[in-house]
Amino acid sequence: RGAGLAKNTLTIAAVGDVLNYVDATSVAVTSFSSWGPSDDGRIKPDLSANGDALYSTDNAGNTSYTTKSGTSMASPNAAGSMALLQQHYRDTHSGASMRSATLKALVIHTADEAGAYPGPDYKYGWGLLNTGEAAQLISDDGKQNVIDELTLSNGGSYSRTLTASGNSPLKVTVVWTDLPGTPVADALDPTDAMLVNDLDVTLSRNGTSYYPWKLDVANPNAAATNSGKNSVDNVEQVYIADPAAGSYTLTVNHAGTLSGGSQAFSVIISGIDEYNAVPASCSADLVSPADGAVDVPLTTTIEWEKVYDATSYDLYFGTDGGGVTTPTNIENGTNVPTNSYGPSLQSNTTYYIQVVPRNNQGTAGGCNTIWSFTTETATKVTSFPFSENFDGFTTIGSGNDWSNATDDDADWSVNSGTTPSSNTGPNADHTSGSGNYLYTEASSPNYPGKLFTLLSPLFDFSALNNAHMEFWYNMYGANMGDLHVDVYDNGVWNKDVLLLSGQQSVDGNDWKVATIDLSAYSTGTTQQIRFRGITGSDWLGDIAIDDVVIRGEAFHTYIAGSTESYTFANTDASINFTTANSGQLTLETIKTAGDPGTVGSLPSGVVNVSPERYWTVNALSGTADGIYSLSLDLAGMGGISDYSTLVLLKRADSSSPWSAVGSNNYAGSGTVVEWTNISDGFSQFGIGGAADNSLPVALAAFTAAFERQAIVLEWKTESETENQGFILYRKDDPDQEWRQIAHYKDQRELRGRGSVSVATRYRFRDGDIAPNTSYRYRLADVDYAGRLNYSKSIEVQSGDFRPGGEIPATFVLEKAYPNPFNPLVTIRFGLPEAMPVTIEIYTVAGRKIKTLFDGELGAGWHARQWRGRNDQGRQVSSGLFIYRIRAGENVFSEKILLVK
Template sequence: MRRIPWYIFLFTQWLWAQTETNVEALRAFAQQKQQEWQQLRQAAEAFARANGIPIRQEFPDGTVIEIQKLVDGILYVYITHNANAAVTTRTDRLWPGGSLGLSLTGSGYTQLGEWDSGAVLTSHQELSGRVTQVDGATSLSDHATHVAGTMIASGVDARAKGMAYQANLRAFDWNNDESEMANEAASGLEISNHSYGFITGWHFDGLNYHWYGDVNIDQNESYYFGFYDATARDWDQIAYDAPYYLIVKSAGNDRDDTAPAAGTAHTHNGSGSYTDTHYDDGWDNGGFDVLRSAAVSKNVLTVGAVGDIKDYTDATSVQMSSFSGWGPTDDGRIKPDISANGIDLFSSIASSNTAYDTYSGTSMATPNVSGTLALLQQHYKNTHGGSAMRAATLKALVIHTADEAGDYPGPDYSFGWGLLNARKAALVISEDQYQNVIDEQVLNNGGTYSRTINATGNEPLKVTIVWTDPPGTPPAAALDPPDTMLVNDLDLRIVRNSTTYYPWKLDRNNPTAAATNNSENDIDNVEQVYIENPAAGSYTIIVDHDGTLTNGSQAFSIIISGIDEFTNPPQNCSPTLISPSNGATNVPLSTVIEWEEVPDATSYDLYFGTDGGGTSTPTNIVNGQTQTSNTYAPDLQPNTTYYIQIIPRNSQGTNSSCTTIWSFTTEGATEITAFPYTENFDNMSAIGTGNDWVNDTNDDGDWYVNSGSTPSTGTGPDQDHTTGTGNYVYVEASAGDVGYPHKTAVLLTPYFDFSTQNNPTMEFWYHMYGASMGNLYVDVYANGQWNTSVYQLEGQQSTSGTDWKVATINLADYKGGNVQRFRFRGVTGNSFQSDIAIDDVTIRGEAFHTFLAGSTEKYTFPNTGASVQFTVANSGDVTLETIKYDSDPGVVGTLPSGVMNISRERYWKITAISGTADGTYSLSLDLAGMSGINDYSTLYLLRRPDSSSPWTTVGTNNYSGSGTIVEWTGITGGFSEFAIGGGADNPLPVQLAAFQARSTTEGILLTWRTESEVMNQGFILYRKLENDTTWEIRADYLRHPALKGQGTTSRSTEYRFLDTDVQKGNTYQYQLADVDYEGKITRLKTVTITFTGEAIPETFVLKNAYPNPFNPEIHITFGLPEKRHVRLDIFDINGRKIRTLINDTRKAGWHTVTWNGKNDRGISVSSGTYIFRIQAQQDVASRKIVLLR
């Protein structure tokens, strides 16, 4: 009898496949695929036996490979994708005690599945009673057990706690997976995890190289990468027939697979021996186009792997792994879809019921996502009458709420749509009524979906649609065929008045380029329109389609956020103060206040202070109506009781019934304000016995004070850093102490206040010796926020028990607030040989660094423009401190021979604060902005021992020929003060020390000062309005005797001219020129000033920023009494630097700078409270500003 193909049968059931599970079609598909798999597997095993190829292999790193089928003479071989997850993806916020108050654990959730390389150890203490090995597989797999643990481990070992840690799991091995997936989908499975894929391109098995590709298609590259093949089609078909079943698939780890040396023998697809050449897998533009088969399916959720993230701040927080597979697909679709933590995940393995290990790979990132999705489905059912989301809805939700990652706004082919953010996704579910919309629709052939919404105007307007597209038709085998696999082409856009906003899309031919949004997307079944700064008001969302819809209609899911459709004020109050707990005592000053979020609130009235006694509302309201987050980072004082009242608010008002007042009392800590600060631990007998250094209690163990060697052999120091007989502190990795593997000990420093220091810097010495060395991280608390891993060391750094190393950390970016603190996090390695030690911690108010005895090192002192390359004598280490002064260094006596003048704009002081600086060194100085330089190559480096001594010339000018950095080499004789000198040709004949414009009540006063003049007849002042192109002579030495020059002189001379012919409000530019005896005119410098009719201030003045609150920009005005170096930074409320607006020298007078609400990467920041901090040399000020989108 002629068998009717399953796909013909399926298409008669199209209506069901849109909105209901097509059980009949899935069962037919399962039967067909089981027969196919059995036939192809038998052929593959026969081929393998004939060619001496193992059917299955397991490797020491946990990787497993197994032959699956033989198609057209080519083996298809599955491989597992190996290479703190809940914190990275914010899944912990959904757990009991999390900020959302949801208490989700996965308890009772039974619709979660796993296909993997073998059987899960169901009796493991983390999984016992909650895993069913459905297919009866008996070959235990570490990889499968690790993946299962990442999804559902109960947390017997807290480090291994899974995402949905009380959920149940249905497990299968990967053999015959498509048939089993279809049957499970027919029975109601909602989410399945697949951390494996076919070997593609290069594979090294520990002994031999293998290349998986088809040389008949392309010799250099495996055409399978990016190719929509039969497997991709089949997985799309399963998803299409099971609209409530979301398949979660690893992106693979092929990006860093490299080819062996030319001529190396290797197999083709596991057999034969060849010496031909093929590209590295990641050869394309640094690693693009390395996804295969199911990973390029349209309807699965493909997951990439990134590193661990403690505190997401912006896209730069997300660091790509070295291995994670990147898109595009051959037709240019956006893949992967999402990224999650896939590096160093600690989880259960199958060697015993208490065994654990740490694995990396997209195999690990994928269950991080799958387990989280189980919680999101559970939350949706809890809030939507027990109904589950369609797979397209869940996929749309994940994409819609992802955090930005990558170099540009929008999606890319590396991170996909960004980093999974479970907290945001859960909030959208909770707020699916007034602030957000989750909707499931069906678009009929020729139809249009339209919805009008009201944008808040103070946050982005974002709309995402996803649809489960019918399976595509694989193209003929070819390298990178561009055939579009999209079947039903829906189109999303947003319209306001005459403006149309289009979705993001990427260019397959330019994979590194930023996403664009200026036209329709006709290749993806995911579309998102993002309006970063919408004006408040009405917008219309439109979804229609191009062409004819296959099967007559297409179901789609839509997520909308950034809207305000409230009809009532918040109906609930925040029930819990999460951190610190209500009534807590001895609360650390480095505490961030956090309360449980209220779903229908858009902001909070936060009353916080020391008054009220707990019975009446504190008088101080923080940020008014703009406290949009549920966290607040105050500057806390020691031994103080604080009171908090939280009143939720939305556009309809506040919930006046929220009258609860919480309280807590801080610890009696003392801040250190005197610098330099040093700690060598010699006066401590144990941590906690002195000097306010303490061990954290929320970790795996403690740091210890020690002298001499540590108890373990082959690891740890033999003595302290300085005397050999003093103390140091360390982490003991042996069992019974901190232990291993990957155990953490956290050491907290005292509190500091270095906010008034110019250029604060920390230095400490570390010792990391041991064959299994772990990692050391330094975190900095500033402005109410822990900034994690501002410095990190990974793996063995020392070579012996006496090999101490030095680390230097610039702290200028962490001066926010009045409380700073440090946290040393030592993480042990894989064995006891991973002791970590530190010693001799120093904090100074200026940049400094220690150069090691007998070494040659180049170090750039931050924020000074100075770099020193120093060859240090063997007699001892040398510590140098460097300060840059933006002022006149002055001259005592006469300048050295050949030097005609000296720069009056800046100079440097480099001091050996310890050790004997008798070695040879080179000094590089960045002279950007220094006036009067014609030729960098003829500049002199001047040195003097102190300000009362004359200058001498040192070093040889070794200018590179480009840029503003000049290096002087071969310097001896120690360090002191340095300045820049010029000869007859450099700087200019008139050495101009200053040229300033000052607005007065009478006009614009122009003043300038020369330090020397050569054959100078006099000066010409040119003037024009700022936007004009033509200069006019406003005054010259022929008509104004006060502008006559001094001829040739080495004396300093001051000049002035008052321009009274000015109009208030006009902005003028003045240019100063000198005329030598030969009539040559040399233009020296230009200044710009707006005539205000006000006098230049006598002291530094900061005016109120305006408008405040603001959208889209704010103006900051300040006045300088004289020329100064100014730095103006924007910080968020947690003290993280957002933008540097000014970091240069400004003239005397009034200045206005504008901030457009974007960070240093040009990406708009969200609504909220920000702080700007301005430092004009000795004057420092800060103000709060409010951005309302």
């Protein structure tokens, strides 16, 4: 135990095997691996490696092998890997060897993230050992990466300017072999500092400093921070996840005095681009698919041979050019940071690709090779819902385009009844008890850790709203492994959208259901589902799946006799059965933005219904006879002053009246409200406001149209509750902020009617517009408490201002209107040609108070508006004013009257 706490050793935590690392959640520490911290707070363990069920020699005989677990397996695993890295360094660095601190820095620097938070922790250390990444960094030393061994003198400082590439994280790791600390007297958990020479590492750019990770010994489960210096560890790492491209300054100095007069240290740097010449070569070959390949799967990721001195590639890709000229109709010189590209491919199509390596000095010359490949003739599923129970299968591939992958260890199989192995797998299929299911046979030689990969047909989810998938699985067996579900979309495999690990079923009859939200994986036009079964440590690990369904909208199946709470993705709705349904029930939930409307009268005590959203819950199969609660997240819903008095309304359909159901069980904080004790099935649900908690104006219509050189806005309310009036906002450009253009306090036509249950129509004319321009408008109604409830925005295009479509032959000035005015007046004029224009506002005494416009305008018709404010932005008093317009040599004046 004492050696494991030493400063200069590499202490290894034991984790389970990670066959396909996706992110930190892929790494799980074993139950027998010890955690830190050390008494003085140093980060221990340093690193994680596989130490669970490793295949190793056994003392039963000279040729015996078995599986063993422990940190005593993780440590030799790491040691052997590091020995190979040292040999690789010698092979690439003229026979020189790395210092121990350098090797330690290298494996810490290249470790994969593990644990609950970014950065190091006291369970996994700096992460999962990644020998391949460490070897690649050695190969790239000096250009994209740096491995340096340096010495800092007492009182000295080391600095270096780095050029970040900007397309990958900027990371600096510094490690030094520290002198022995002073032994402490016997005590329980002494906190005496063991660090002798305290080096400090910082990165800086444009006045901003970036500090190393550090942990808090008093809060060992807390996330690592990087807000200041680390005075505890002899490992320091500065990490910038998304750096701006350009120069950074690395500084290494020290606190106090260096014992021994100096300190050797090792530094590893990655994420830089410091070449002094353009890439020396072009990419030699198309790796995947091969150049000229045919029947290429639509889910292929394109990869070309990496160029060692390139930091990115200019990609030309398309179906044009015929292999003779550069393809451009899909990607035309797009810069990509890696030597791979995931396009959305179409069936039976020939594609061409050309890549040009690039670094900070420019692009490689003469890279004119154009590769090509042709995709498979494939059929996509475009009709939904999609359902597959496998009952028509004899073997995989014999129906509906399901297939086994060829780059795995073993195949999924079709089966009915029990699997060949006892005490594992299902007793029968889920659908009928006499049909088929697909499963992985874990018997020898298919364990341990063997991969079975099953591919679904190709889909096109682009027309599906809120796509979801449901499937049933049985994972019964004492040595159960893992089931990974991946989704392909838009050129990328999204791994582990669902991961099930270990035994999930209590016996062969215990089929369970999984529901997956696919809405985030519907951006492209080609999708595919991949089931990856990985066996456990022995043969009791058969995995089975059945009844795969994909459909639009969120849905989920509740198992008969069980009470379960399920949150329907993207609907803000959760349904929890408190009294179990007698039969299996599949529910679909839809959230609709907009006013559900009202038929007949509302239930007693309900003043109005929220016009912003409502929910529909449909029973797709089964009969709802249980009692349930419904929880809805009402975040963003306007006009709510007291969540505890809101009423849940239910109706059969839009032609039926509302009734009140359930009991409001609001928790007292937040925006989620639960209504309990609901029965009589499902249908449509809305939110009702009681008299002391009325909801906003029920806006029935909001339209805009271009009329006579103005935008005319009209809206209608079905009812109003404590409505003071409306504020009108406009955007002249989608990227601009909303700008208030009219307020009910200034415009009588925008004043509300308080509380009424009859329809009211409103109209407003916006004359401050330009010709042939797109505008976006939205309304806000204001209740008596001053709360604003915003409408959806609408967009409208103005037309041509020119009468008859002609540019005037001479300068034309129309009469200002309205006149008298409040609060704004419009001045319209036509120019025969481009010329300078000045518009000024004067008092009748001749004092200028406002320059309305001063600049050049083109030929055509124009309009400018004055809102009764002076150059200081203050509202002027009512009275008579004069505006004067100078357009080239033309000067005109007109009186205008502001009334209030």
